Amino acid sequence: MPIPIDADYARQLDRQDVLARFRDEFVIVDPDLIYLDGNSLGQLPKRCISRMREAVDRQWGERLIRAWGDGWFGAPRRIGSKIAELLGAAADEVIVADSTSVNLFKLVMAALQARPGRTRVVTDELNFPSDLYVLRGALRLAGADYRLEVARANDGMSVSVDTLAGLIDERTALLTLSHTAFKSGYVHDMAEVTELAHRAGALMLWDLSHSIGAMPLSLDEASVDLAVGCTYKYLNGGPGAPAFLYVRRDLQQRLVNPIWGWFGQRAPFDFGLEYEPAAGIAHFLTGTPATLSLLAIEPGVELLLEAGLSRLREKSVQQTEYLIGLWEALLQPLGFTLNSPRDSNRRGSHVSFGHPDGWRIDRALIEEMKVLPDFRYPDNIRFGIAPIYTSFAEIHEAVRRLVAVMTERRYEKYSIERVGVT
């Protein structure tokens, strides 16, 4: 049954939205700007403004070095334990440290050492290219025997368990995937895929960057071994905020962080010349954390916990379904393809549309229509829905403006050459 395409229907959905009040928790300066890139950089929580004032003016400015004892030292674990709630993990299984890439490197090197004799790492081409770079660099360090196997996408947007199963055997040390694919939004079945890795004796490492904050996760229930993810997308932690890292409790003492440093040392203020790893998850820390960026994460995480992941997921599914309904009615006739899964059980919180003129259309949306989506090479316009602040009216209006770009042929004046960064 086609959905109503009028704006009133969108407003009606907003009135029924039990999470609507959370939109007021975010800084929205220009109500006419439609921000659909929260899966790249989440919006600024109002609470974060005061929290950063406190961190800069009072903690750094007044408390100075004493602020370390007041709460800075504990921040990687404190914020990690809050993120753990979003992951379905125990508080002592998650820590915040470094970037996603550096954390991935740490866990991949640790995993390879924990599976001696196994020289294969399996991933898929839906994974972040950046993760593939980290993997290739890590395997180069590990030795000439090591190899990365990259599962191909079945239909350009998903990779089945069978395809993965075909690459996994007794040589596999590690299977590592993005849980939600950055481009198509395809979501792997965490429990099933993790079990596949375990059956072959391999470890399982998930990159949760595009999942966390948009859907409930159950790392412990699925017996996931390792995970990393970023905090500046649906977590709204600010540009390049430090990443999180999960190691299942029973693996924490068996795995060795390859990048030793004083924050991972048992007694850093003894200044001993030998490294003794701290117990538990803490030895996956390395150097002094980028504390201002770290503290900026906390308000966004707290907001997600207040909103509740089940309700956020419910709204996210309703919103992506609504957007796909509008696509069917209004965008498909204009030549847009749906580059995301139709099945909401296998779809994250963003929806990708393909068009041969995708790049120019994206430029027109940004430059003339005050719509900020994201673009992924070569022809993919990505509408990221952050259920904690995205409204149904915004989705409706974004589609209306996209239709206007097409019918008024506004994209034609833009060069087909991509320039700069988006």
Next chain:
Amino acid sequence: MPIPIDADYARQLDRQDVLARFRDEFVIVDPDLIYLDGNSLGQLPKRCISRMREAVDRQWGERLIRAWGDGWFGAPRRIGSKIAELLGAAADEVIVADSTSVNLFKLVMAALQARPGRTRVVTDELNFPSDLYVLRGALRLAGADYRLEVARANDGMSVSVDTLAGLIDERTALLTLSHTAFKSGYVHDMAEVTELAHRAGALMLWDLSHSIGAMPLSLDEASVDLAVGCTYKYLNGGPGAPAFLYVRRDLQQRLVNPIWGWFGQRAPFDFGLEYEPAAGIAHFLTGTPATLSLLAIEPGVELLLEAGLSRLREKSVQQTEYLIGLWEALLQPLGFTLNSPRDSNRRGSHVSFGHPDGWRIDRALIEEMKVLPDFRYPDNIRFGIAPIYTSFAEIHEAVRRLVAVMTERRYEKYSIERVGVT
């Protein structure tokens, strides 16, 4: 000739100080608090407050994802090029990324690969314990043949070139040292030690964390190969601010960053599945930088450039000499030893005093006297002088209060057990 020990003399020195006006550039809330820990966490520049408001409220809050194109993407290189001026390096030889420890790991792994067949890394026991941890972790990864040689301190506070020379031979891949020792403040002769490494065919890597911002440096002139350092000490970049990394231009293409990531990729927005390193220093980047912490570095670096490193060094030497003069007159008689070099050519910008009751004296200074020094196990009280904001009057007053702690035996009520963190 003994120095005048009266407060008037200190005030007279302050009146003659050509850098005195820079103190007003920093947030000093309590004029009675004497902060002598700028070599651990530098004070907050007033300009940083507005810069952080701009970064959070306007760039993140209003510009959102567009802020990446506005200036965030360029920040690691832009701020790196300013830091390069402080290092005596070219603008394209320095970049800001990750933590000092992660950068050290990157450069050590790169150096080992650039010197195949050489299995020794040489350092000394004056180096940061954290650097030793990184080195031990890196050598463990490199293989069972690899070994770390740690030169012993001659007198507990310095390591001579001859001592280092005794450990360096044709097996040495890398010599790596802290230029200014964190505990004693001993400063290695950069040119002479670098030449020593080069004569043996080894690479030279300096940790400049306790030097940068306190003295002029001449990395290019000394033909230094590699350097890292932190930005939150004399650079006043804020807690755990991202670190810098220097690679001499002619080495940039020959060395391989072991932690590959999209910020080090030639064309990150092509999202290609193969890693192609960016040209020049940029391929030593890995993941998305912790941008709020990164941007906080810039105002402090600008202030140092305005003040001028030669003038800062001149004042720093004058101030450490003054402090040592006061020690001679007032502290030595109370049982304090000077644990820093007497020769100002071999001394950085902090001075360490030893005392068997050091820990309790340090507690009394902090808890009762509003003096914030630093303490380094087992008995070392460290007075850090940041010439850009430390006044002579503060140095005089800190010594006066330290004398009061001793004569009034105020330290006796504190436990000899260390608790918590300082």
